[in-house]
Amino acid sequence: MRERTSRFLKRILKKNPSRSLYGRTLLIVVLPIIFIQSISAFVFFHRHLVSITRQTALIKTEEIAAIVALAQEQKFPVAQEVARRLGLHFEKLSRQNFVQIPRKNKKTQMARQIFADILENTFHDTCSLQEQRKHFIVQVTSPQEIWQFSLPIKSFTSRTSEIFVMWLIGTSCLFTLIAWLFMRNQIRPVQALAKAAEQFGRTNQFDPIRPSGARELRQAGEAFNMMQTRIKYYIDQRTEMLAGVSHDLRTPLTRMRLKLEMLPDSANISTLRQDIAEMDGMIAHFLEYVRDERLEEWEQVALAPVIRESAQSYFSETLVCDFQLDDQIVYPIRLQAFRRLLSNLLANCQKKAHRVHLSLWQEAQEVVLMVEDDGPGIPEQHREEVFRLFFRLDPSRTPGQGGSGVGLSIVKNLVTSMQGTVTLGTSPTLGGLCVTLRFPL
Numbered sequence: 296m297r298e299r300t301s302r303f304l305k306r307i308l309k310k311n312p313s314r315s316l317y318g319r320t321l322l323i324v325v326l327p328i329i330f331i332q333s334i335s336a337f338v339f340f341h342r343h344l345v346s347i348t349r350q351t352a353l354i355k356t357e358e359i360a361a362i363v364a365l366a367q368e369q370k371f372p373v374a375q376e377v378a379r380r381l382g383l384h385f386e387k388l389s390r391q392n393f394v395q396i397p398r399k400n401k402k403t404q405m406a407r408q409i410f411a412d413i414l415e416n417t418f419h420d421t422c423s424l425q426e427q428r429k430h431f432i433v434q435v436t437s438p439q440e441i442w443q444f445s446l447p448i449k450s451f452t453s454r455t456s457e458i459f460v461m462w463l464i465g466t467s468c469l470f471t472l473i474a475w476l477f478m479r480n481q482i483r484p485v486q487a488l489a490k491a492a493e494q495f496g497r498t499n500q501f502d503p504i505r506p507s508g509a510r511e512l513r514q515a516g517e518a519f520n521m522m523q524t525r526i527k528y529y530i531d532q533r534t535e536m537l538a539g540v541s542h543d544l545r546t547p548l549t550r551m552r553l554k555l556e557m558l559p560d561s562a563n564i565s566t567l568r569q570d571i572a573e574m575d576g577m578i579a580h581f582l583e584y585v586r587d588e589r590l591e592e593w594e595q596v597a598l599a600p601v602i603r604e605s606a607q608s609y610f611s612e613t614l615v616c617d618f619q620l621d622d623q624i625v626y627p628i629r630l631q632a633f634r635r636l637l638s639n640l641l642a643n644c645q646k647k648a649h650r651v652h653l654s655l656w657q658e659a660q661e662v663v664l665m666v667e668d669d670g671p672g673i674p675e676q677h678r679e680e681v682f683r684l685f686f687r688l689d690p691s692r693t694p695g696q697g698g699s700g701v702g703l704s705i706v707k708n709l710v711t712s713m714q715g716t717v718t719l720g721t722s723p724t725l726g727g728l729c730v731t732l733r734f735p736l
Contacts, residue, residue, distance in 0.1 A: 320482070324474040332463050339459055345405070351451050352410040356417050358383065363435050363442050384445035388434075406451040407431070484508035488519055494714075501527045544578055577701070593627045598662070601630070602653055605637040614645050620655040626662050626734060628713055636709040639702040640730055644668045648727055657736075664732040667722035678719040682707045706730075 358381050365374035371387065378385035410431065411424045418435055425432040431451075433444040484507050491504045501523050506516030552571055558564055599620040606616045644651045648668035655664050673681055680686050684704045710717045715734040722729040 320478050321475060324478070325471055328467055328470055332467055336460070336463055345409070348406050348409050348451055349413070352406070352413045355410070355446060355450070356413045359414075359433055359435065359444055360417055362444070366442055367437065378444070382447070382450070384430075386443050388441040388443050406448065410451065481508055481512070484512045484516060488512075488516060491519065491523075495523055495526075545575070548575055548578075592629070594630050595625055595627050596630055596633075597622070598624050598626055598628070598633075598655055598664070601633065602637065602655060602664070605634050606641060606651075606653065609641045609645050609651075611645070613649060614651065615649065616641075616651045616653065618653050620653065621657060624655060624657055624662055628734075629709075632709045632712065636706045636732075639706050640666050643702055643728075644670065647671060650725060652722075652725060660736055662734045662736065664734075666730045666732075667725050668727040669722070669725040670727040672721055672726075672728040673719055681719070682717075710734075 358378075362374045362378050362381075362383070362385055365371075365377065366385075366387070375385055407424065407426060414422045414424055414433065421436050423434045423436075425434070426448075427445075429448050431446045431448055433446065435442040435444075487504055487507075491502060494502060503520045503523065504516050506513040506520075548571055552568075555564055555568055555571070599618075599622045602620060603618060606618075610616060641651065644666070648670035650669045652667045653665070654667075655662070657663070681703050684701060686704075707717050710732055713734060715732055718731045718733075720729040720731065721727075
C-alpha cells in the first residue's frame with residue numbers, strides 16, 4: 296500500500312506542468328487541504344446524512360402506522376385530518392383502481408433504501424414503497440383496501456449537507472488564496488537572488504540586493520552580497536595588477552628597442568626587432584583586453600547605423616562589405632564596447648577574406664548579428680579554443696602574418712558583458728567563417 300501511494304504521488308509530480316519552487320510549494324500546501332476536506336466530506340455524508348435520513352424515516356413510518364391504525368378503526372376522516380396536519384397526502388384505493396408506480400431515481404437511492412428497510416420491518420410484506428417525481432408513495436395493503444400515502448422527498452433531505460459543502464469549498468478557496476499570497480512573498484526573495492546572480496555572472500556588475508523574507512532567505516541574501524563584494528575585489532585587484540605589469544613591461548622593451556637602433560643592421564638584429572614588435576603588440580592587445588572589462592554606461596542605440604559606420608574604415612580594394620540590416624532595431628548596448636567588438640571581427644576579416652556580409656535581424660526573444668566572410672574559416676575542433684587568450688591556430692605565425700590571439704577573446708568578453716552569446720560556424724553563402732552574436736531582448 297505504501298509503495299502504491301509513493302508511485303501515485305511521484306506520477307502526480309511528474310505530470311505537474313509547474314517545475315518551479317513556487318508551484319511545487321503550493322502543491323504541498325493545497326494537496327493536504329483537499330485531502331482533509333475530502334475525508335471530512337465523506338465522513339459527513341456517510342455518517343451524518345445517513346443518520347438524519349434514518350431518523351426522518353423512523354418518524355414518518357411511525358406517523359404512517361398511526362394513521363393506518365386510525366383508518367382501520369373506521370375513523371377515516373380523523374385519519375385524513377391527522378395526515379393533513381403532518382404534511383402527508385392520504386387516500387384509500389380499491390384494488391380495482393390500483394396502479395403500480397415505477398421507481399427509478401438514482402439521486403434518492405440512499406433515502407429510498409433506508410425508508411424501505413424501516414417500512415419492511417414495521418409492516419412486513421403488507422407495505423410497498425414507490426417513487427413518483429418528487430414524492431415517495433407508500434402503499435399499505437389490507438384484505439379490502441389499499442392505504443396510499445404521498446410524502447415529499449425533500450422532507451428526507453437536510454439543508455445541512457448543502458451548507459456543509461459550500462463551507463468546504465469556501466474555506467478551501469480561502470486557505471488556498473492565503474497560502475498563495477504568503478508563498479508569493481516568500482518566493483520573491485529567491486527570484487531576486489536568482490536574477491542578481493545571473494546579472495552578476497554575465498556583467499560582473501556589483502548590484503547588492505536587499506535581504507528580505509524568512510531568516511534563511513535573509514542569510515542567503517547577505518551571503519550573496521558578501522560573495523559579490525569579494526569577487527569584485529579580486530577581479531579589480533587582478534585587473535589592476537595585470538594592467539600595471541603589462542604597462543611596466545613597455546619600459547624595458549623601449550630600452551631594448553633604443554639599444555638595437557644603435558647597433559649595425561644584421562639578420563640577428565632584424566629578428567630581435569621582430570620579437571620586440573611582437574611582444575609590444577601582445578602587450579597592447581592585452582591592455583585593450585583588460586580595458587574591455589571596465590563597464591560603460593548603457594545607451595539605447597539604433598544598431599544599423601553603428602554597424603555601417605564601423606565597417607566604413609575597413610572598405611578597400613581587397614575587402615568588399617555588403618549589408619542586410621534591419622534599420623528599425625534599437626537596442627541598449629555599451630556603445631564603445633560594441634564598436635570594439637565589431638572592429639576586432641572586421642580586422643580578422645580584412646586579414647583573411649575578400650568579402651564580408653553583415654546581417655542584423657530580430658527574432659522572438661533576441662537580436663541577432665551575423666558576420667560572414669569568404670576566408671579559410673576555423674576548423675570545427677578549434678572553435679572553442681580560439682576564444683582562449685593568446686590562442687593562435689598557427690603557433691609559428693609572426694606578427695606580420697597574423698594576430699596575437701587576443702581578438703576573439705576580446706569579442707567574447709565584450710559580448711558576454713552585454714549579456715549576449717557568440718558562436719562560430721561555417722557561412723552557408725560565402726563558405727568561410729560565420730560569427731553569430733545573439734543579444735536577449
